[in-house]
Amino acid sequence: MRAVRQWVTSIVLTTASVGVAPQVLAQSSAATDNSISDTSSLEARVDALDQQIRVLERLRALAVDSAAAAAKTRQSATANAKDGFSLKSADGQYSLKLRGYAQADGRFFASDAVAAIPDNFLLRRARPILEVTVGQYFGFRIMPDFGNGQTALLDAYWEGKFDPAFSVRAGKFKPPIGFERLQSATDISFGERGLPTNLAPSRDIGLQIAGEASGVFEYQVGIFNGATDLASADGDLNDSKDLAARVFVQPIRGGALQGLGLGLSGSTGVEQGNATATDLSGYRSASQQTFFRYRTDAVAPENTVIAEGRRSRLSPHAYLGLGSFGLLGEYIVNRQEVRRAGSVATLTHTAWQASGSFFLTGEYAGFRSPTPRKPFDLTAGTFGAIELAARYGELDIDDEAFPLFANSASASTKARGLGLGVNWHLNKQIKVLLSYEHTTFDGGAATGDRASEDFVVTRFQHAF
Amino acid sequence: MRGIPTTMRNRLLASGALIATLAAATADAAAQGAPKPVNLLNVSYDPTRELYEELNHEFIRYWKGKTGQDVRIRQSHGGSGKQGRSVIDGLQADVVTLAVAYDIDQIAEKGRLIAADWQGRLADNSSPYTSTIVLLVRKGNPKGIKDWGDLVKPGVSVITPNPKTSGGARWNYLAAWAWALRQPGGNDATAKAFVARLYKNVPVLDAGARGSTTTFVERGIGDVLLAWENEALLAIKEMGPGKLEIVAPSVSILAEPPVSVVDRVARKRGTQPVAEAYLRYLYTEVGQEIAAKNFYRPRLASVAAKYESQFPKLTLVTVDGVFGGWRKAQAAHFADGASFDQIYQPGR
Numbered sequence: 001m002r003a004v005r006q007w008v009t010s011i012v013l014t015t016a017s018v019g020v021a022p023q024v025l026a027q028s029s030a031a032t033d034n035s036i037s038d039t040s041s042l043e044a045r046v047d048a049l050d051q052q053i054r055v056l057e058r059l060r061a062l063a064v065d066s067a068a069a070a071a072k073t074r075q076s077a078t079a080n081a082k083d084g085f086s087l088k089s090a091d092g093q094y095s096l097k098l099r100g101y102a103q104a105d106g107r108f109f110a111s112d113a114v115a116a117i118p119d120n121f122l123l124r125r126a127r128p129i130l131e132v133t134v135g136q137y138f139g140f141r142i143m144p145d146f147g148n149g150q151t152a153l154l155d156a157y158w159e160g161k162f163d164p165a166f167s168v169r170a171g172k173f174k175p176p177i178g179f180e181r182l183q184s185a186t187d188i189s190f191g192e193r194g195l196p197t198n199l200a201p202s203r204d205i206g207l208q209i210a211g212e213a214s215g216v217f218e219y220q221v222g223i224f225n226g227a228t229d230l231a232s233a234d235g236d237l238n239d240s241k242d243l244a245a246r247v248f249v250q251p252i253r254g255g256a257l258q259g260l261g262l263g264l265s266g267s268t269g270v271e272q273g274n275a276t277a278t279d280l281s282g283y284r285s286a287s288q289q290t291f292f293r294y295r296t297d298a299v300a301p302e303n304t305v306i307a308e309g310r311r312s313r314l315s316p317h318a319y320l321g322l323g324s325f326g327l328l329g330e331y332i333v334n335r336q337e338v339r340r341a342g343s344v345a346t347l348t349h350t351a352w353q354a355s356g357s358f359f360l361t362g363e364y365a366g367f368r369s370p371t372p373r374k375p376f377d378l379t380a381g382t383f384g385a386i387e388l389a390a391r392y393g394e395l396d397i398d399d400e401a402f403p404l405f406a407n408s409a410s411a412s413t414k415a416r417g418l419g420l421g422v423n424w425h426l427n428k429q430i431k432v433l434l435s436y437e438h439t440t441f442d443g444g445a446a447t448g449d450r451a452s453e454d455f456v457v458t459r460f461q462h463a464f
Numbered sequence: 465m466r467g468i469p470t471t472m473r474n475r476l477l478a479s480g481a482l483i484a485t486l487a488a489a490t491a492d493a494a495a496q497g498a499p500k501p502v503n504l505l506n507v508s509y510d511p512t513r514e515l516y517e518e519l520n521h522e523f524i525r526y527w528k529g530k531t532g533q534d535v536r537i538r539q540s541h542g543g544s545g546k547q548g549r550s551v552i553d554g555l556q557a558d559v560v561t562l563a564v565a566y567d568i569d570q571i572a573e574k575g576r577l578i579a580a581d582w583q584g585r586l587a588d589n590s591s592p593y594t595s596t597i598v599l600l601v602r603k604g605n606p607k608g609i610k611d612w613g614d615l616v617k618p619g620v621s622v623i624t625p626n627p628k629t630s631g632g633a634r635w636n637y638l639a640a641w642a643w644a645l646r647q648p649g650g651n652d653a654t655a656k657a658f659v660a661r662l663y664k665n666v667p668v669l670d671a672g673a674r675g676s677t678t679t680f681v682e683r684g685i686g687d688v689l690l691a692w693e694n695e696a697l698l699a700i701k702e703m704g705p706g707k708l709e710i711v712a713p714s715v716s717i718l719a720e721p722p723v724s725v726v727d728r729v730a731r732k733r734g735t736q737p738v739a740e741a742y743l744r745y746l747y748t749e750v751g752q753e754i755a756a757k758n759f760y761r762p763r764l765a766s767v768a769a770k771y772e773s774q775f776p777k778l779t780l781v782t783v784d785g786v787f788g789g790w791r792k793a794q795a796a797h798f799a800d801g802a803s804f805d806q807i808y809q810p811g812r
Contacts, residue, residue, distance in 0.1 A: 055667040
């Protein structure tokens, strides 16, 4: 340090000496005292400047330390498309996110010969979502639904994410069965999910481990109460629990087929219904009209059909994203042991669907809705993304169900649904949906087939 | 569970019971053998690193010999006020060894982690060693600094840490104030004016005492360092003779750094016996010797006599005597809006 100062001083003095050498040589010896004085003054000034530089450097270092320390404790409040509204600690380990979505529908029945079904406006879904992260690994999520004028708790679970390959979730959530069911309601291309969703539960309570590896492989394995088809269950009717699992692979890296994903999911468990809670469900068409239900008998409860025995589901499924074209396919087989009075049977229902969507505006058609390339902006003259969608699916009820377990005069043996849709994604948050569904049935009427349905949904969706 | 056959369920239950019994028996056997190793965290102030490194080494040997138990002691150092706030905010300290009693009072009051009567639990107000504040200058004392009054002269650059974060800095501040009070006509107003002039000569406020020592000794900033006596003596030892000199002011302050077990943390972690023994060890002859060797003034008379020559003779005032205790001193001088905030304006 002192050496540096002496070095700087000597440079200054040398420079000064060279610059003034002729004059110095011309001076008389009487000027010697003045020169010594000048030298001392220069050295003092260099020392002072040296101190100032050191102080400035230290102040700068302290300011950097201070800013870094402040950043560690500074919370951030953000509002963006990805996280909704959020509060987050500086280290990101604690966060609170408020998200949600609402879907306001206009539903119109072009032909409703089966029953007088009123056209109506409907608040289909209204779901605030609260997500909290506590510490490095743990978080929880709560999502109620106030749609249809009712209150239901759909998601309420705790999750520990210890590694991308290993997380643990406990509470109420979607079990890993039913491919389209696993797709968020904000991402589906039609007003309602397709016919195969009838054969899988909506929500169940249980414990699940899950993980993924490099985006190539993912898995979920869990133990659940064992909710019946379409149900969002909050309890169980017996001691037995269901095991559910799913694997999904995206085997091709690069090339045209890199968006190909193949999956297999299944569940199994033993169920026990009773006359008041049968543990069985009816099935619905796209318009949410029930076209199949098991027999019930309020007068002689023993004649009500109940689940009794093993229920198993198996569902191969696939997704292919080819640029702006996306294709989803799923098949599900649902095998259920049932009893009515002294009669038992194992009924096997199957359903499948294939649906495709295409973005006219060039966005990638993935499993989740894309962000429009050019979001709606009047000043910029951009209007968002346009998606065309079509699907076909069938649900086939086991013939063994008739006539003992279901009444063919009111329950159909098969439904076939054709859907067409056009969706306008104004931006990441807002979507306007128009879909048309034509559904035909085998049986289900006193004479012949239940009348076909022609059903139009318009929807305004806001998700944040 | 209807899904699992009864015989299999019974086997599972029997297996579980057997495993639990074996585990309990193994744990019990282990417990009856060697005591389980224990970890201690000592949260301390800035200049005590060397003291506790040496003390920990000796205590670990002592405790192992006495109880057979292995102890691992971790140290955390920083400005005393900042360290105290970290403990209140959740730093799991088993013991705190801080620069001023007020910082431990805060842990007791705001954190509710220490019993309110903590200061009476150990001898000498729970201060096993003392120190004071001296002036450290460069060799030859180029600015001719002899006492506090010289620190306010134009051109004298004074290095001291920030009283908001450093306990040592608060001792520095109070020592200067106490000196000013003892000058002819001295009162709170003249003392405040004097300290204000002193801080006008402070170009940099580090967060802790060790940071200020580094600023003065290694970065070469400033003409005089207001330093803990132990820190000044250590700096001279580390730098070698001939580079720094201690100037003993005419008056300084008796600094009594206190220690305490953090009761709630120690109880929760099961470390209370070893934590208490660790602090009591500071009062033993071995502990006092280590303190003295690290330039802290020992309490034990025999050790104090042995090391008497290494400490300059000073007139020392106390916080209680001049300022009415740490609570009053804190409120009058270091609380938000108090005298330090009034006199110190960064960058001016």
